[in-house]
Amino acid sequence: MENGHYYLVDPQSGGMAQVKRSRVRIASLATLVAGALVAGLAGCGGSQFTYVRDNEGETYFKVPASWQKVDHKPIQQILTGEDPNSETARMRAQFVWTAAFDGDSKSPGAEHFIPLGVKADEPFVYSVVQPLTEEQRDTMSLNTLRNWVxxxxxxxxxxxxxxxxxFPLQNFELxxxxxxxxxEGASGVHVRFNYQLGATGETHTFDLTGYLNAGSTKxxxxxxxxxxxCYRQRAAELDGITQSFKIRKTLG
Structure with missing residues (x-):
């Protein structure tokens, strides 16, 4: 910890080996502000699910219809360290598609993405579709996908x-x-792992699926x-969400 902030290495910034350049700030994890802005939704009236796709319609998944969409910008601030009002964040928003859904229908919020210091009894889903720079393409690997978040x-x-x-996530279990x-030349990984949230916090299960398109551009x-x-008790429901996550064969 330095100056009241956590730091970690961000694989999204160009590869794990470049540790110093890719360090990002995790600020105010327990005080994230909830909101309601997610783009690219395609719903079906009367359906049990909300069907979600990115702006280009090439990445898609579904979540239960009762889940609430929440503001993804505080999550991006955690993962990138960027001020949401900065020009860098504004430019990123033009190219990077992000969506977040909270299973807590009573008090949904972005703070449940990584609930340090707050109670979170319901599932949370976060998705991102990001084009890669030429430098990032040169350093991409399956391990980069595993470590994306x-x-x-x-x-x-x-x-x-x-x-x-x-670093607040402790006692890793794969x-x-x-x-x-x-x-069609695309590649991907699926990893599931546990982290304890803080030295005395609750253990949470994270399930990540990552795809790299055929051209290694996205x-x-x-x-x-x-x-x-929660994950053990609701495994079938949560596995259904994971299994619904697909990319179109034309991606790339």
Missing amino acids: WPVTKTFRDQVTQANPQ LADEVLDPG VSVLLVRCSAT
């Missing part, structure tokens, strides 16, 4: 804890790790989070 591989976890000994074959990621107990 939170550190998963041992090398990356070690880098994060060395850069920030007080539950599943598989390589996916979406076809990444699509879906992350599902719930407490470990």
Whole structure:
């Protein structure tokens, strides 16, 4: 911790090896502001699900219709360290598509993305579709996909804890790790893992699916989070969300 902020290495900024350049700030994790702005929704009247797709209609998934869309900008601030009102954040918003849904219909909010210091008994879904720069394409790998949101591989976890000994996600447990074959030259991974939120916090399960398109020009990621107990109890429901996450064969 430095100056009251957490820091971690961001694989989205161009590769795990460039640790110093890709450090990002995690600010005010427990005080995120809730909102209601998610683009690219395609709903079906009377359906049990909300069907979600990115702006180009090439990445899509579904969530239960009762889940609430929440403002994704505070989440982007956590992952990138950018001021949402900055020009950098404004430019990113033009190219990076993001959506977030909270299973808590009574008090939905972006603070449930990573609930440090707040109670979160319901699932949360976060998705991002991001075009890659030429530099990022040169450093992309399946491990980069695994680490796209939170550190998963041992090398990356070690880098994060060395850069920030007080990193709030602790006691990592890998539950599943598989390589996916979406076809047509695309590649992908699916990983499921546990983290304890803080030294004395509750253990949560994170399920990440990541795809890299055939031209290695775009990444699509879906992350599902719930407490470990919640995930075990609602495995069929949450697995259905994960399995609905697809990219079109034309992507790339």
